[in-house]
Amino acid sequence: MIKEAVFKSFDNTEALEQQLADRIAAGLQEAIDKRGEASLVVSGGKTPTGLFNKLSHKPIDWSEVFITLADERWVDADHQDSNENTVRSVLLQNRAANAKFRGLKNMFATAAAGVDMTTEQLANFPRPFDIVILGMGNDGHTCSWFPCAAPTELNTALNTDALLCAVQPTTAPYERITFSKKAILNSRQIYLHLVGEQKLDVYKKALASDVVTEMPIRAVLAQHKTPVDVFWSA
Ligand SMILES: O=C1O[C@H](COP(=O)(O)O)[C@@H](O)[C@H](O)[C@H]1O
Numbered sequence: 001m002i003k004e005a006v007f008k009s010f011d012n013t014e015a016l017e018q019q020l021a022d023r024i025a026a027g028l029q030e031a032i033d034k035r036g037e038a039s040l041v042v043s044g045g046k047t048p049t050g051l052f053n054k055l056s057h058k059p060i061d062w063s064e065v066f067i068t069l070a071d072e073r074w075v076d077a078d079h080q081d082s083n084e085n086t087v088r089s090v091l092l093q094n095r096a097a098n099a100k101f102r103g104l105k106n107m108f109a110t111a112a113a114g115v116d117m118t119t120e121q122l123a124n125f126p127r128p129f130d131i132v133i134l135g136m137g138n139d140g141h142t143c144s145w146f147p148c149a150a151p152t153e154l155n156t157a158l159n160t161d162a163l164l165c166a167v168q169p170t171t172a173p174y175e176r177i178t179f180s181k182k183a184i185l186n187s188r189q190i191y192l193h194l195v196g197e198q199k200l201d202v203y204k205k206a207l208a209s210d211v212v213t214e215m216p217i218r219a220v221l222a223q224h225k226t227p228v229d230v231f232w233s234a
Contacts, residue, residue, distance in 0.1 A: 001207065001209070001210075002206070002207045002208075002209075002210055002218060002221050002222045003224075005221060005230050006227075006228070006230065007229075007230045007232065008229065008230065008231050008232070009232050009233070010231070010232070010233035010234070011234060012233055012234065013195055013233045014050075015233065016051075016193075016195070016231050016233035017050045017054050018054060019231070020051055020191060021051055021054035021055045021058060022058075023191070024040070024055055024058075024131055024133070024191070025055065025058035027130060027131050027188075027189060028040060028060055028065055028130060029061065031130040031131075032060070032061050032064045032065070035126075036064065037064045037065070037066065038064060038065045038066070038126070038131075039065070039066045039067075039068075039125060039126040039127065039129045039130050040065055040066070040067045040068075040099075040129070040130065040131050040132075041067075041068055041069065041070050041129050041131070041132040041133070041179070041184070041187070042067065042068075042069060042087060042091065043083070043134050043135040043142075043143070043193070044070075044071065044072065044073070044082075044083025044084075044086055044087075044135070045135050045137075047135045047193055047194070047195050048086075048133060051133070051193065052086070052087070052090040053090055053093075055091060055096060056090065056092070056093045056094040056096040056097075057094050057095060057096075058095065059095060060095075062095055062096050062097070062098040062099045063098040063099070063100075065096075065100065066099070066100045066101075066102070066125055066126055067087070067091070067092070067099050067100065067101045067102075068101070068103070068104065068122065069084065069087065069104050070132065070133075070134060070142075070143045070179055070184065071143040071144035071176055071177065071178035071179065072103065072104035072105050072144075072176065072177050072178075073174035073175075073176055074105060074110065074114075074174055074176065074177060075105070075174055076105070081173070081174065082105070084103040084104070084105060087101065087103075088101070102121060102122060102125065104164070104177045105118075105177070106118055106121070110166070110175060111166035111167075111175045111176060111177040112166040112175070114166075114177065115164050115165060115177055118164055118177060119162070122164075127186055128186045128187055128188055129184075129186065129187040129188070130187070130189070131187070131188070131189050131190075131191070132184055132187045132189070132190045132191070133190075133191050133193055134190060134191070134192050134193065134217075134220065135192075135194075136192065136194060136199060136203070136206075136217050137172070138198060138199070138202055139171065139172075139215075140202060140205070140206055140214065140215025140216060140217050140218070141169075141172075141217070142192075142216060142217045142220060143157070143179055143184060143216075144167045144177070145158060145178065145181070145216035145219065146167055146169035146171075146172060146176075146216070147213060147214055147215060148169050148170045148171040148172070149167045149169055149170065150168070151213070153165070153166070153167045153168065154167070154216065155213070156180075157178055157180055157181060158180075158212060158213075158216065158219055160180050160182065161180075161182055162180055162183075163180060163183045164177055164178065164179055164180065164183070165177070165178060165180055166178075181219045181220075184220070185220070185223060185225060185226045186226075187226050188226075189226075189227050189229070190220060190226055190227065190228045190229070191228075191229050191230075191231055192217075192220065192228060192230045193231050194230065194231070194232040194233075195232070195233050196234070197234065199232070200232055202215075202217075203230065203232070206218050206221055207221065210222050
């Protein structure tokens with residue numbers, strides 16, 4: 001049984017996105033005021049689109065904000081399923097167009113071949129990350145820590161000291177590149193962003209046991225070093 005994180009519940013996505021965008025913007029500006037720069041790691045998938053739009057209008061010093069992705073599908077950046085595509089078309093707009101973005105996909109044919117280059121490209125990305133926004137799949141994955149991946153790949157993502165790794169899910173499309181657990185937990189604040197009753201059920205199931213390889217989101221929920229706030233809306 002995992003001790004529950006701070007859990008904020010909203011009646012609708014609009015209210016959640018307003019409050020989460022306010023919290024993230026305030027956290028980024030506070031980091032800039034203290035350290036002169038801020039780092040933001042965002043997730044892909046469908047859940048964060050409305051949040052990205054609201055965040056993009058926030059009046060903070062976006063030119064001092066470094067943004068990257070928690071994970072990426074190994075597809076070109078103009079592919080409809082590319083997480084970078086979503087970030088570029090929704091988050092890096094309006095005032096946030098001035099932010100410094102670095103994606104995870106490069107020109108190598110596979111994530112396994114490209115992971116070293118992306119690691120080098122992120123060498124100067126400010127860490128600890130100030131803010132990480134995570135999503136969660138209905139199988140309990142977060143980042144691209146997929147329970148269906150080969151045990152060696154999943155164990156590497158969960159145990160390596162490396163920044164990034166390659167993962168091939170078997171029940172989801174595309175090879176992935178993902179930050180490791182150690183890299184994600186080296187953060188000042190994590191937000192877990194969930195929408196819908198199904199995700200709430202998955203979250204509750206995740207809290208009921210601590211077998212991380214069955215539901216890798218537990219790697220984030222079962223630790224107490226890095227603060228995790230869960231934002232859920234119906
Ligand atoms: O494949 C992915 O899925 C998760 C969850 O996506 P959603 O569509 O259910 O919001 C996402 O957090 C991750 O970044 C993405 O690559």
